[in-house]
Amino acid sequence: MCYVIGIDGGGTKTALKLADKNENVILTMEGGPCNINSMGKEAVLNMLKELLNDTLIKAQLSLEDIEIICIGTAGVDRPSDKAIMEEIIRSTGFKGKTIITNDAVTALYGGVGGAEGVILISGTGSICYGRNTNGETKRAGGWGHIIGDEGSGYYIGISAINRIAKAFDGIEESTLMTDLILNHLKLKNSTELIDYVYRSGAGKSEIASLAKLVDEAYKQGDIAAEEILEKAAYELFLVSKAVLDSLNLNNKKTVLAVNGSVIEKNQRVSSEFKRLMSKNYPLVEVVNMKNDAAYGAVLMAING
Template identity: 35%
Template sequence: MRYVLGVDGGGTITKCLIADDKGNLLGQGIGGPSNYQVIGVRKAIDAVEMSIKEVIRIASIRKAKFEVICLGLAGVGRSIDYEVVGKALKGLNLAQKIILQHDAFIALAGATICRSGVLIIAGTGATAFGINEEGRRARANGWGFILGDEGSGYDIGQKALRAVTRAYDGRGEATLLTSRLIQYFKLKSLLDIVQRVYRDKLSRREIAALTPLVVEAAKKGDRVAILILKEAAEELATSVVAVIKNLKTEKEKLEVAITGGVFKARELILPYFKGRVKEVAPKTRFIEPRFEPAIGAIFLGLREIGVEIDDEILKRVNDSCARLGEIKGNVKK
């Protein structure tokens, strides 16, 4: 029996799955964050190794080396990233073949079951990534919270904070967001937001967590909140369109997988977002990811050892997801 490992490494946790060559998922291991741009190479590799050791223990597999380990890691996108992280991974001596990709690559593989398409992720950050039928790749957005991430939860949260300060000064329109943020942060007055943001060092994740407040205000008809969400939809659509144009797939039947907390706004985001994309690529079909990114890594690993991802493999993977729990598996043809 041959085994492959699939690793999804992000800014919060690292998840590792193990599967046999029949498509049976045998266990899941969890490690800490593994974005080496944020925590450094050594800590990132330690998190990956921790997740691998845990899944090996859970699956009770004794094997000197696995056939393939496929990793999709946040923060890996440039040639130097692959060189630095790849060298460190080889030192673990865990597999005969190492496939190192960025996290959006394995997310797309899980979303479309290794088929061509585009993935848009809008969580704390935002990025779009796609592959066409010829295997050409394209990315847009995802430059981080200083250089980009437009349309992300962080972007929405930051605009909410700025909107209430503009309203306070009289530079902007009055908004329900003012009372919502005062209540959310338990402030005596809006002036106390300065300490909460700067002295208490409000994190990117905490700022992104303000998105539901914007959605709530928009549902009550707040024009400022509605505009913030419309601008987010525009940015996310622009990212997808940029990928589609770079791939030259405007006239093709194309799947665009949508994922991330921002899209939970549903009717406040999706109609405008989809409409903007379809203006450029009218044959686009929007889908939810069929499988989570770690399973995408498993699919890529299986393909590397010559296993075709057919209906039988998909059934075993899907059944395994149900047995293991907390792993997204939902085959939609």
């Protein structure tokens, strides 16, 4: 029997599903982050090699038993990026068919089952992607943590650091986020954030993880934290609006699936986003994903 592998390569972790060609998932595995732009080619190759090897050992299969690998990961929108990822996969020893695409595409397949709809992702980074019945597609966001990724965990974390700095300077009012974040990072005062951000080697995942402390400050009544979370929700609404309007999905019943730690687990961001959607797009149903992005990659491998 031939098998397929679907991979969702995220900024924080990678999910892999091994399935047969009848869409039955045989094994689910997990690895480290998978982004060639933030991690580099060698680190991604080493992670995928280990993940594939562990999968095959556990399933008692060889690479020759795998017919197709479909991988959706951030940072592979351009042909040159896809070529790098293709080279990485080939370097693992795999000789079968590959499908390489952005993680938003596999998330859409998983989230809405491959039909018309929209997927909004907000975890470490953020992106919105949609497709209509005419086969037209549109994406918004996903520019990376330096250029964009508004409404993401990184956006919330770096916004918190910015507000702490402004509070220290006397530009903004004091915030509970100062003590929560400094204690979490084991820093003595706000000025040590300079070393943390610029010299400690902290990556976007580490800064994105601070979003949970912003949520904690909000729950304790911190106004600055609430403003950051509401602004994040509004930014996620804006990228969703761009996709819905472009695909003419703004005045018809359609599904918008959400995925990612921020939009799923941060109650203030989620509730404010849903409020904005309900007010402006009453026909759009906001739902959790039907299946995850790794399963979406499986569907793409089988049907694509």
